[in-house]
Amino acid sequence: MCGIVGYVGTTGGAAAVDVVLDGLSSLEYRGYDSAGLAVPTPSLAVHKAQGELAALEGIVPRGDLAGSLTGIGHTRWSTHGAPSDVNAHPHTDEAGRVAVVHNGIIENYQRLRDDLAEAGVVFRSETDTEVVPHLIRRYLDRGVSPEAAFRRAIDQLEGSYAIAAVFEGSETVYAARQDSPLVVGFGETGTYLASDVPAFIEHTDRVCYLENGDVVRLTADGAVVTDSAGNPVDRPTETVAWDPEDAEKSGYDHYMLKEIHEQPTALRQCLRGRIDDLEGTVTLEDINGLDHDGPVQFVACGTSYHAALFGAERLRRNGMAAQAFLASEYTTDRIPVDAETLVVGVTQSGETADTLRALREAARTGATTLAVTNTVGSSAARECDHALYIRAGPEIGVAATKTFASQQLTLALLAAKLVDSSNRTALEALRDIPGQVQTVLDTSDARAVAEEFVDADGFFFIGRGYHYPVALEGALKMKEITYRHAEGFAAGELKHGPLALVTEDTPVFAVVTGDGEGARKTIGNVAEVAAREAPIVAVTDGGSDVTRYTDYVLEIPTTDDFTGSVLAATQLQLVSYWLANRLGRSIDKPRNLAKCVTVE
Template sequence: MCGIIGYVGETEEHDALDVLLEGLSGLEYRGYDSAGIALANGSIAVRKKEGELSALESALEGEALAGDAVGIGHTRWSTHGPPSDRNAHPHTDADGRVAVVHNGIIENYQPLREELADGGVTFESDTDTEVVPHLIAAFLEAGLDREDAFRRAIGRLEGSYAIAAVFEGEETIYAARNESPLVLGLGDDGHYLASDVPAFIRYTDRVIYVDDGEFATLTPETVTVTDADGRVVETTVETIEWDAEDAGKSGYDHYMLKEIHEQPSALRECLRGRVNELERSITLEELPALEWEGPVQFVACGTSYHAAMFGAGLLESRGVPARPYLASEYTAAERPVGPDSLVVAVTQSGETADTMRALREANAAGATTVGVTNVVGSSAAREADHVLYIRAGPEIGVAATKSFASQQAALTMLACALSETDAGDVVRALRDVPDGIQTVLDTSTAREVAEAYEDADAYFFIGRGPQYPVALEGALKLKEITYKHAEGFAAGELKHGPLALVTDNTPVFAVVVGDGERARKTVGNVKEVEARGAPVVAVTDGQTDIERYADHVLEVPAGDELAGAILANVQLQLVSYWVAHRLDRSIDKPRNLAKSVTVE
């Protein structure tokens, strides 16, 4: 969601304005509708604009703001008040003594706003954030120093937040975190803070992850992390294992296309050291022998929920009761969760607010928890009892691609580990997946399919078993980046209502791999569609006769259902990409969406 960047350092080495603008550029993938910066060497200079970062950069042209050594920046994803210059961050107090940026939601902002208004404060925005600088100012007027005023103001807040503040005439950034990501970067010539590492990866790869309830104070020389009572917290400095080049486009037109093409290497990294072909075994050293008695519960949102469905289905097929839950609908009080439960939280960023709330409820209920995430040091990685990293590498495009494939692979291995069943079939399937994806990338005709159906009224996606979550994910990708209507269905459900919507301008994408009963039944569903005049696109490995009923065929290498589900997804990603490309959509930054959804 919103993005935060902060820098304090040596002006002769880095200019704060340049660092902030580059940092905001590195956070654009998170989704935003306005941007702003505040510089604070002398008096605080705030500049902010509705729209893309380029609008802010244009507004800054010709301004004499260079030379500052401390500042904060922000990209806003609207929650309280529409996108506008006045609602953009940073926000200040009435006298311009302090400027604040904020990611999250302050749940008690309305009574705080009323209290401040009763005291004579006039608000300039509709946001929940603006109460923070006014609270700080009130404590300053009561005689507190800047750090204590900041701490007292934070103590009044309820909700989720990552907050950074700067004061006029002081080369210091004050920050605090609760249920919203905040990471510190340690440089040789200054220090950084951000909501995510890409904001400052060009300058440093040494980071400290701030935990809930902690405060950070950054000066050009020092970084100090303290608890709510002001006691210094012992921190761990971690090294990021990727660099700025890994997070670039590498010559591709869009991050999404680059990340689709990175899937073979991402899968190999996910499997490395975990799949033993000689012994036909899978070993997850991160996970000890887990003990639980009830069904396994998966909690996730969006694309990660589709991966959770995929993983739960694999566990069920191996004799372990499992169920996926939408994290936004999950409450421990309404679910059979307790000390005998195993709860698996699936989240690419490790910061998804709904998933983190569900994970915390499971922890509070005494369940054993596993976080399946892509981000080392994320909230999910730190708060779950155990963590399984998917190792997809940095993913910048808002629409998840390589992280979904890596989640599929990671959850497949997890299913084997939890079921304690023979892994030979899975080892064989996973071994061939990276090369199979490369074959799809090299031979796909998805671009021609996109050209044929870019003007369709709607798009349907169908599949059975492991292919059902892939159908849902295919529909989600098309919605996200093309803004066209798309729906995914279990193939057998078409005849129970959705078939009424089928027309000759409603292409149906049918995922059919293998030659088992599920595949044969899906062919039957395709016949129903074909008989009603709808165009059919078959995503298939050719083991059935579905091609004879299809108008177009997207081929995947022959294999079992498991591998086929991962490979078929790549074809559907490519279809979505090329439809969006032909419609000239904002592929990497689709409207209204964010990469890391840190509000509920």
């Protein structure tokens, strides 16, 4: 989603314009359609532009702004108003005394806008954000201090927001948070503010995470955090375990390819210390206090929802009642949930708005809540009763890859803890996954397969059981980064309608492992497709005769169905990557998409 950067430096420190632009560059992975910045000294200067950050960098007069040690910046993902220079942030009041950047949605903005317009305010943009600087100006005109004006304006807002503001002539940044992330960084030569740690990780790893209702005043000497009433609150300072080099491409052409190849390392990190080889048991210290034997409900969005489907399937196969729900469709007024229910929110960022809403709604019923996330200190991790970390490390590419694999593995470990962690064969299979993913990466023919389908307009992906979520995820990756139409289906559903769309120009990817009943039925579905002369790609471990019906094969090591789903997902990630690369797509920053979706 939108990204915020703020900075107040000490005398002799880095120029604000450089820190802000570098920070915005580090947040590009979140997705955006315009960018802008403001520096308040010696006079307020605002520069913004539609398009990628390069467009902003091309118009910012760095030399003229080199003396300013304070600034805010923003990358926008449009909600109210189309992408344009005018709708880009920061927004100012009419007199140019205050500049504001904002993530989220102000739900009562129309009423506020109407009131301000009736009072004579002329709006320049179509955004909900522009009401904020005009509200602040209203209070400044009444003689109150900048901080008081900021607070009074914030008090009038309803909805979700992370807001930062600077005032002309002042070396201070004010910010507030409600349901949209903000983190403060403490460096040797200044204080930093951002939506996410990568914006300033090259400067400091000492951070504090703001919570809902917090208001913070940043100066060169540090930050003062208060609640909505102005009372000081203590937010602990933590050290972030990120190496700045983790957020670099390390010689790869794209972050996505780098992160696909980081999966063996990420999976080893996920497993480290969690499987006791001597005892043959799972130990999850993150959630030692969780003891649950009732129903489990997963809530998630996008790729995380596909991982949640794995988690639910894993639990059901071990005898525990479990369901996966799209978080945006989850409501406790029609989904039975009570104090006996464990509600698991699967969210890479820990800030996904739909998932957070679902978790909060579940918590109000008395249900136990668990966040499965990659981000320490995220909203989900702080608000849930328990948090289980997937340990994937930084993921910059918008299309999730290593976080998906790490979610799959983490949820398998969770299932082992909740049901039975003494199945040595199953645990050994989990422990072998990182090495098997490496084998896939070393031997994959995905690039050659992708070359065969450069002209294809649409793709189908099919699978059964654990492989059904793989089919959904394979289709999602194809859509996200190639912009080609793709659909994933439970293999048996293809004949109930979608088969009408299958032609000789519709490549079908079928995930088939082993030679059990599921494999045999899927082969029957593949034969139905072959009869329509569609090109077929089998992702298989060779345990069946599916290849007799297929045109291309992507091999994975022989293993069980669950492990095979992780390996198959890796092959499909590579196919999508190489096809998108061949088509010249913006792989790390696909159009219209955001890494962290903080609006419902």
